[in-house]
Amino acid sequence: MCGIMGYVGSRSAPRVLLDGLKRLEYRGYDSSGIALVLDRKLEIRKSEGRLENVEKLVQDDPKKLQKSTCGIGHTRWATHGKPTTQNAHPHQTGHVVLVHNGIIENYSEIKNDLMTRGHLPKSETDSELFGFLVLEAMEEGRDLVHAVRESFVKIRGQCSIVVMSEKEPGLVVGVRNGSPLVVALDPEGGTLFASDSQPLLPFTQDVIFLEHGDVAVATAQGLKILDLDTGNPVQREATHLEWSLEQIDKSGFPHYMLKEIHEQPGALIDTLNGLVDRNGPEPFTLAAQPGVDILKDAKELVLLACGTSWHAALLGKYWLESWAKIPVSVDLASEFRYRNPVIRPGTVVIGISQSGETADTLAVLRELRVKKIPCLGISNVRRSSISRDADAVFYTSAGPEIGVAATKTFVSQLLTLLLFAGYLARERKTRSTSELNRLFEDVVKLPHVIAEGLEPDSEMVRRIDATVNALTPKSTPMSGVRGFFFMGRGHSFPIALEGALKLKEIAYDHAEGYAAGELKHGPIAMLDSEMVVVVLAPKDSWREKTGSNLEEVKARGAKVIGVGDADDHQLSRLCDYWIPLPRESQKIDPDLLPFVLSPVVQLLSYRRAVLKGTDVDKPRNLAKSVTVE
Ligand code: F6R
Numbered sequence: 001m002c003g004i005m006g007y008v009g010s011r012s013a014p015r016v017l018l019d020g021l022k023r024l025e026y027r028g029y030d031s032s033g034i035a036l037v038l039d040r041k042l043e044i045r046k047s048e049g050r051l052e053n054v055e056k057l058v059q060d061d062p063k064k065l066q067k068s069t070c071g072i073g074h075t076r077w078a079t080h081g082k083p084t085t086q087n088a089h090p091h092q093t094g095h096v097v098l099v100h101n102g103i104i105e106n107y108s109e110i111k112n113d114l115m116t117r118g119h120l121p122k123s124e125t126d127s128e129l130f131g132f133l134v135l136e137a138m139e140e141g142r143d144l145v146h147a148v149r150e151s152f153v154k155i156r157g158q159c160s161i162v163v164m165s166e167k168e169p170g171l172v173v174g175v176r177n178g179s180p181l182v183v184a185l186d187p188e189g190g191t192l193f194a195s196d197s198q199p200l201l202p203f204t205q206d207v208i209f210l211e212h213g214d215v216a217v218a219t220a221q222g223l224k225i226l227d228l229d230t231g232n233p234v235q236r237e238a239t240h241l242e243w244s245l246e247q248i249d250k251s252g253f254p255h256y257m258l259k260e261i262h263e264q265p266g267a268l269i270d271t272l273n274g275l276v277d278r279n280g281p282e283p284f285t286l287a288a289q290p291g292v293d294i295l296k297d298a299k300e301l302v303l304l305a306c307g308t309s310w311h312a313a314l315l316g317k318y319w320l321e322s323w324a325k326i327p328v329s330v331d332l333a334s335e336f337r338y339r340n341p342v343i344r345p346g347t348v349v350i351g352i353s354q355s356g357e358t359a360d361t362l363a364v365l366r367e368l369r370v371k372k373i374p375c376l377g378i379s380n381v382r383r384s385s386i387s388r389d390a391d392a393v394f395y396t397s398a399g400p401e402i403g404v405a406a407t408k409t410f411v412s413q414l415l416t417l418l419l420f421a422g423y424l425a426r427e428r429k430t431r432s433t434s435e436l437n438r439l440f441e442d443v444v445k446l447p448h449v450i451a452e453g454l455e456p457d458s459e460m461v462r463r464i465d466a467t468v469n470a471l472t473p474k475s476t477p478m479s480g481v482r483g484f485f486f487m488g489r490g491h492s493f494p495i496a497l498e499g500a501l502k503l504k505e506i507a508y509d510h511a512e513g514y515a516a517g518e519l520k521h522g523p524i525a526m527l528d529s530e531m532v533v534v535v536l537a538p539k540d541s542w543r544e545k546t547g548s549n550l551e552e553v554k555a556r557g558a559k560v561i562g563v564g565d566a567d568d569h570q571l572s573r574l575c576d577y578w579i580p581l582p583r584e585s586q587k588i589d590p591d592l593l594p595f596v597l598s599p600v601v602q603l604l605s606y607r608r609a610v611l612k613g614t615d616v617d618k619p620r621n622l623a624k625s626v627t628v629e
Contacts, residue, residue: 002027002028002074002075002076002077002089002099002100002101002195003021003024003025003026003027003028003074003075003101003194003195003196004024004072004073004074004099004100004101004160004162004174004181004193004194004195005017005020005021005024005034005072005073005074005099005192005193005194005195005199006071006072006073006099006162006172006174006191006192006193006194006218007020007069007070007071007072007172007186007190007191007192007193008069008070008071008170008171008172008190008191008218008219008220009069009070009186009188009189009190009191009192009220010069010188010189010190010220011069011186011188011190012066012067012068012069013034013036013037013068013069013070013071014034014036014058014065014066014068014071015066016192017034017036017071017072017073018034018051018054018055018058018073019199019202020073020192020194020199020200021034021051021054021073021074021075021199022051023198023199023248023402024075024194024195024196024198024199025050025051025075025618026402026403026404026617026618026623026624027075027077027101027195027196027623027624028075028076028077028078028623029050029051029075029076029077029618029623030048030049030076030077030078030083031046031047031048031049031075031076031078031083031084031085031087031088031089032046032047032050032051032053032054032073032074032075032076032088032089033045033046033047033054033073033074033088033089033090034046034054034058034071034072034073034074034090035071035072035073035090035092035097035099035164036065036068036070036071037068037070037071037164037166037169037170038063038064038065038067038068040166040169041166042092042095042097042164042166043063043065043068044090044092044097045057045058045061045065046085046088046089046090047085047088048083048084048085048088051075069190069220070164070169070170070172070220071164072090072097072098072099072162072163072164072172072193073090073099074088074089074090074099074100074101076088076089077623079103079126080103080107080124080125080126080127081123081124081125082124086122086123086124087123087124087125089125089127091122091123091125091127091128091131092131093128093131093132093134093135094131094135095135095138095165095166095167096131096134096135096138096163096164096165096166097131097163097164097165098127098130098131098134098161098162098163098164099127099161099162100125100126100127100130100159100160100161101159101160101161101179101181101195102157102158102159102160102177102178102179103126103157103158103159104126104127104129104130104155104156104157104159105155105156105157106155106156106157107126107129110129110133110154110155111129114129114132114133117136119132127161130151130155130161130163131163133147133150133151133154133155134147134148134151134163134165135147137150137151138165138167143168144163144164144165144167144168144171144173145171145173145215145217145226145231146231148161148163148173148175148215149175149215149226149228149231152175152177152215152228153228153229157178158177158178158179158359159177159178159179160174160175160176160177160178160179160180160181160195161174161175162174162175162181162193170219170220171217171218171219172191172193172217172218172219173215173216173217173218174193174210174215174216174218175214175215175216175228176210176211176212176213176214176216177212177213177228178212178385179195179357180195180196180209180210180357180384180385181193181194181195181210181214181216182194182195182196182197182200182207182208182209182210183207183208183210183216183218183223183225184197184200184203184204184206184207184208184238185204185206185222185223185238186203186204187203187204189220189221190218190220191216191218191219191222191223193216193218196381197209197241197243198243198248198400198402201241201243201244201245201248202245205240205241205243205244206238206239206240206241207238207239207241208225208236208237208238208239209236209239209383210225210236211234211236212388213227213228213229214226214227214228214234214236215227215228215231239382239383243399243400247399247400248400248402254610255403255606255610255616255617256401256402256403256617257403257405257407257506257602257606257616257617258606258616259403260401260402260403260407260408261407261408261454261599261602261603261606262454263398263399263408264407264408264411264447264450264454264598264599265446265447265448265450265451265454266399266447267396267397267398267399267408267409267411267412268411268412268415268446268447268450268595269447270397270398270399271396271397271398271412271415271416272415272419272443272444273397274287274395274396274397275287275394275396275415275416275419276419282426282433282436283422283426283433283436283437283439283440284419284422284423284425284426284436284440285423286419286420286423289392289394290391290392291376291391291392291393291394292423294348294374294376294391294392295348295376295420295423295424296423296424296427297346297348298326298346298347298348298374298424299326299327299344299345299346299347300326300327300328300329300344300346300347300348301320301326301327301328301329301347301348301349301350302328302329302330302331302336302341302343302347302348302349302350303316303317303328303329303330303331303349303350303352303417304330304331304332304333304336304349304350304351304352304361304364304365305330305332305333305351305352305353305358305361306332306333306334306353306358306360306361307406307501308354308405308406308409308410308498308501309352309353309354309358309361309406309410309413310330310332310333310352311410311494311495311497311498311501312352312410312413312414312417312494313330313350313352313417314330314493314494314497315414315417315491315494315495315594316328316330316413316414316417316418316420316421317329317330318490318491318494318591319417319418319421319591320417320420320421320424322421322591323421323422323424323425323430323431323439323591324420324421324424324425324427324428324430324431325425325428325430326424326428332360333351333358333360333361333363333364334360336364337360337363337364337367343368343371343373347373347374348373348374348375348376349364349365349368349373349374349375349376350375350376350377350378351364351365351375351376351377351378351386351389351390352377352378352379352413352417353377353378353379353384353386354379354380354381354396354398354401354406354409354410354412354413355379355380355381355384355624356377356379356380356381356384356385356386356387356393357381357384357385357386361386362385362386362389365377365386365389365390366389369389369390369391374391375389375390375391376390376391376392376393376394377389377390377392377393377394378393378394378395378396378413378416378417379393379394379395379396380395380396380397380398380401380409380412381395382395394416396409396412396413396415396416397412398411398412401624402617402624403616403617404505404506404617404618404619404622404623404624405502405505405506405602405605405616405619407598407602410498410598411450411595411598414594414595414598415443415446415595418443418592419443422436422439422440422443438589439589439591439592442587442588442589442592443592445584445587445588446588446592446595446596448584449582449584449585449587449588449595449596450582450595450596450599452582452583452584453581453582453585453596453599453600454599458582459566459580460579460580460581460582460600461603463577463578463579463580464579464600464603464604464607465607466577467561467577467579467604468604468607468608468611469607469611470577471532471559471577471608472607472608472611472612474611480530481509481530481531481532481559482510482530482531483509483510483511483512483526483530483531483532484500484503484509484510484511484512484531484532484533484534485500485511485512485513485514485519485523485526485527485531485532485533485534485553485558486499486500486503486511486512486513486514486533486534486536486601487513487514487515487516487519487533487534487535487536487546487549487553488513488515488516488535488536488537488542488546488597489515489516489517489542489545489546489549490540490541490542491540491542491590491591491593491594492536492537492538492540492542492546492593492594492597493513493514493515493516494594495536495594495597495598495601496513496514496515496516496534496536496601497513498513498598498601499511499513499534499536499600499601499604499605500512500513501513502601502602502604502605502606503601503604503605503608505605505619505622506605506606506609506614506616506619507605507608507609507612507614508612508614508619508620509608516535516542516545516546516549516550517545517549519549519552519553520549520552524552524553524556527553527556527557527558528556528557528558529557529558529559531558531559532558532559532560532561533550533553533558533559533560533561534561534563534601534604535549535550535553535560535561535562535563535564535575536563536564536597536601537550537562537563537564537568537571538563538564538565538581538585538590538593538596538597539564539565539568539586539590539593540590540591540593541590543564543568543571547570547571547574550562550571550574550575551574554574559576559577560574560575560576560577561575561576561577561578561579561604562574562575562577562578562579563579563581563597563600564578564579564580564581565580565581565585565586566580566581566582566583566586567586568580579600579604581593581596581597581600582596
């Protein structure tokens with residue numbers, strides 16, 4: 001989950017590293033640091049807290065660090081050891097310095113061995129230990145590349161490491177084994193390293209995604225890639241990125257999250273165009289790609305994911321079962337893996353991960369593939385690790401999502417699952433062509449409906465603002481509200497879970513999502529005038545039942561925020577606060593309403609977080625890509 005940068009060339013290394021780390025902060029941001037080679041000596045500046053602390057250390061430094069043209073950098077999400085300056089990367093051991101992303105699993109073993117040989121690590125991290133291994137190998141006469149390769153073989157676990165040494169100034173060596181590492185040639189000469197492609201975009205759109213077991217050896221003169229085990233050179237093609245620099249900037253929005261909420265209509269259009277053959281003779285014709293045949297032959301589906309992607313999976317189950325009549329089970333990847341599940345012949349497993357890097361989801365896919373179970377992936381990041389661990393991956397086209405809270409990737413995942421449902425319904429003849437034609441026409445309308453709701457002066461946005469303002473007084477934002485419940489039935493239930501997760505993540509409010517019918521089986525005991533209940537009750541087949549549950553909530557004195565059809569006066573009258581869905585949503589199939597509800601729960605959380613003054617794009621304790629189990 002940490003972010004790594006590396007650079008050697010002719011530019012000012014601290015600038016390149018710090019700019020790059022800023023774009024990687026979504027991977028972790030509890031401490032950061034850079035190591036530079038200056039006049040053949042290592043200079044390290046690191047600090048707990050945000051990257052600005054390191055920027056300041058560099059700016060204020062009398063040593064003219066800007067002159068350095070070679071260095072490595074890191075932004076951390078703590079696993080081993082607290083987020084302190086001591087534990088921040090880079091870690092220096094003698095003349096060796098390194099940054100690391102991932103986990104060294106045999107950490108205790110290595111630490112004990114090192115200590116019996118008289119070494120004393122300064123930090124609590126697993127990462128620092130690698131430096132001692134490299135140092136020992138170099139002291140025995142190996143050069144840096146050999147020493148890194150030899151040391152890497154001694155560690156277990158998925159990780160990437162980038163290393164330099166004062167003994168070989170101007171050389172940067174990076175190894176990928178699991179955690180992603182991307183390299184690129186700087187058009188002005190030199191080489192860049194990064195944990196993902198975004199920091200490389202200001203320099204080039206042509207990047208090399210290192211494979212597991214690749215060692216990248218870079219100097220200002222060029223780049224070689226070697227095989228970790230044999231040391232032989234390997235050829236890796238550069239990939240031309242479609243993502244542009246503009247896409248990774250805020251485009252005038254105060255936060256990436258808000259920008260990404262507004263990008264949802266575009267994300268849906270691009271995902272639709274990427275996955276569907278619009279010229280196909282039938283509705284829901286998936287564009288030809290390797291995964292389509294695997295999906296077509298499925299007799300049963302297992303959907304696996306974590307967090308928001310798991311909520312997408314829960315919704316996918318509704319569509320896949322009701323449209324295509326295919327049995328679907330949904331599981332959290334971290335639970336599925338350790339509970340010896342029974343998988344019947346004909347089952348296809350689909351791992352859903354916007355980043356394509358989530359450790360738990362990838363680990364399950366890897367294990368299932370060994371057992372010859374067909375595995376598909378859904379991801380937003382091309383060439384991410386899921387492309388190795390699944391037989392085939394369907395890519396959403398949401399563009400880069402930088403805010404830590406998933407928004408546009410979520411609706412793009414929903415669309416992908418809905419397209420699978422339509423495709424399988426057609427293949428399995430569980431819905432008529434005319435029905436599917438009508439549904440597909442509504443799918444095409446979805447981006448417009450969402451865009452209508454997101455217009456800054458729409459009734460939906462105005463009511464969301466008014467509701468959050470009323471519940472979050474400026475002077476005392478925490479007063480009067482002890483917690484939030486989100487409730488919904490059917491398709492709205494996973495959105496209730498998602499709404500509660502968003503609120504917890506970015507506004508740090510206690511929030512729970514419930515199936516509306518479950519409230520009376522326990523949680524209702526929590527309700528009183530200090531609790532807020534967000535009732536998701538669009539006009540679908542569950543509307544009446546949810547309405548009754550709303551009455552039960554009201555009777556307990558809780559404050560009610562109702563979200564429903566703009567003309568649902570019966571419901572709006574019962575609510576303390578009312579958020580109408582865009583009018584165009586009345587014209588689409590009710591099965592598609594979760595797409596329209598999603599921006600409502602996202603904006604509610606966003607506005608509340610802004611009023612409470614939290615760091616919306618980088619909420620505390622979180623990281624965007626969770627590469628540890
Ligand atoms: C919530 C959020 C997380 C992720 C989860 C899985 O806003 O972003 O809950 O959904 O960490 O991540 P991916 O989809 O990358 O596997």
